[in-house]
Amino acid sequence: MKNRKGSTLILTLMVFVFLSILATATVSFMVSENNQSIAHKDKIEAYYIARSGAEAVEAAILSITDEKEKENLLKNLPKNVDISGMDLKSNELLEVKVKQEDNIIVIESKGIVGKGSEIVEKVMESTTESEGDVISNIDSVIFSNTNMVFESNTQNNITGNIGTNSLKNDTIKFTSGFNKNITIKIPFGADSSKIINKPSTNKDIPNIEYIEKRNYPLYNFPQYPIDLLNKGIIKTNWDNSNPIINSSSYYDSIIVDQDYSLTIDANKSDVILRVKDFNVSQGHLKILGHKDVKIFIENFISLKGSFNNENNNKNVEIYYNGDKEMNIMNETKINGSIYLKSADFNLGNGGSINGNIISGGKKISISGGTYIQDGLIYAPNAKLTLTAGGKINGAIICNDFNMSGGGSITYSPQYIDSVSVKFPSTNKKTVFKNSYYK
Incomplete structure (x- = not known):
């Protein structure tokens, strides 16, 4: 127990x-x-x-x-x-x-x-x-850094004032007459009796306004967009007669011919396109909606037909950074602005543009019954030739100007959109961007 x-x-x-x-x-x-x-x-x-x-x-x-x-x-x-x-x-x-x-x-x-x-x-x-500063002193129908020549009484087809930066004799030349209704802006220090060359038989005294020399440098050509989705090639044909683009993309080629159409749908969002080879040999680029449309072209081959012709959306811009001359011919109609980094530009044979032409090239030719409606031509490096019935409604800033053959220019400041034309400034600013965690 x-x-x-x-x-x-x-x-x-x-x-x-x-x-x-x-x-x-x-x-x-x-x-x-x-x-x-x-x-x-x-x-x-x-x-x-x-x-x-x-x-x-x-x-x-x-x-x-x-x-x-x-x-x-x-x-x-x-x-x-x-x-x-x-x-x-x-x-x-x-x-x-x-x-x-x-x-x-x-x-x-x-x-x-x-x-x-x-x-x-x-x-x-x-x-x-x-x-970038916006150009504000667009107060003349034509302003040239150097020479201005008016042939065959074309000075009578000018509505608005003209101006130059040059101090040299015979800078402004009227070969067949003189329009006393034009005010001529010349820089301080210029001799108006020598800088203006008009027929000796004309006794009219020019209206002179002395101004400070103006600086119209090249605009800031933008960098081309990167990291866009590559969608290869668009080519119209009988079973693809009206392809539609509705998003920002990169294309190796855009080819429109045989009077077919390519539609860019900008109803819901901006559309930014980068195109290696742009070839509209005979066709139409249609824009839907009123969002921004920007097309960045590397190799411009042709544009014949119409571009945004049926839409009043002016937020449409074509950029071209190549060296080959851009020709807009054969009654091609464009509703939008064209930006050229260094290429020359030729508008002829009944073509028309409703918008700006902004150029860093050396030559612009407008001829053959063409029409620039409500636009600014800003080409401070270029010699601009207006001939054979070319018509401009807006203003011109160029390096050298020649007018002949029945062309006409009307100054319309209310329609000139210079907001998009920005040029380099000596003013620098530091920009801090929103951060991210490492």
Whole structure:
């Protein structure tokens, strides 16, 4: 009986020891789990505190508008940011540093909560851009940097004033007559009796206005878009007589012929196209909607037929960065603006453009019953020749001008859209862009 009592006591003690060990292990595990949970919670809070610090500094940088303040910021990097004024809990935001790596600004922010700490890095891009200025002093129907020649009484077909930057004798020449209704703007220092050459039989005294020399530099030709989805080749034929483009894309070739059509649907969004070979040998490019349409052409082969002829959307632009002359002929009608980086331009045989011609080329020829309606021709490097019945409603800025053969020009400032014509400026500005987390 005693032996049984002894065995029961030993068993009870063993169970008690086991339960004590289990309880101790359980408590230890629970304490460890609780500590880990608290540490994890502290790290999460520290992470978001660090993010708050980085985003507060980013917002402060983006809010800087003064160029000197931006310049001073960049000159004094790396630097620690004074965080005492930030509306965050005490001691939770430990520090924020701002440093620069090439054109990248890195905002490094460290948060601490309890025993947990986290560091985040936010990256901002910093670029320097030239501010483009919009041409504002378009107050003449024709303004030439150098010579102006009016043959065969064409001066009578001008409505508006003319001007030049030249000081040389015989800069402005009227071969067969003189239009006394024209005011001629010449630079200070020019001799009006010598700079204007008119028939000696004409005794009319020119209306002269002296001006400061004007600077009409080349416009900022844009970079061609990249990273567009390549959609290969579009070619019209009997079973593809009216293909439709409704999204921005890159094409190796666009070929429209046999009087077929290609439709660009800009009802819902802007459409930007980059085309390697552009060949509309006989056909029509139709535009639907009133969103912006921009076509960037690398190799211009032809455009014959019509472009946006049935739509009043003037937010349509053709860009061409090649060297081959662009010819718009044979009653081709374009409703939109044309931008040429360096190519010459020829509009003839009844073609018409309702929009601007902006050119960095050396020559522009308008002839053969053509019509430019409500447009600005801005070509400060080009010799512009208007002949054989060419008609312009708008204004011309060129380097050298010659008019003959029944052409006409009417100054219509209310229709001239110069907003899109921007040229380089000596003013630079620093641009900070929204950041991202590393």
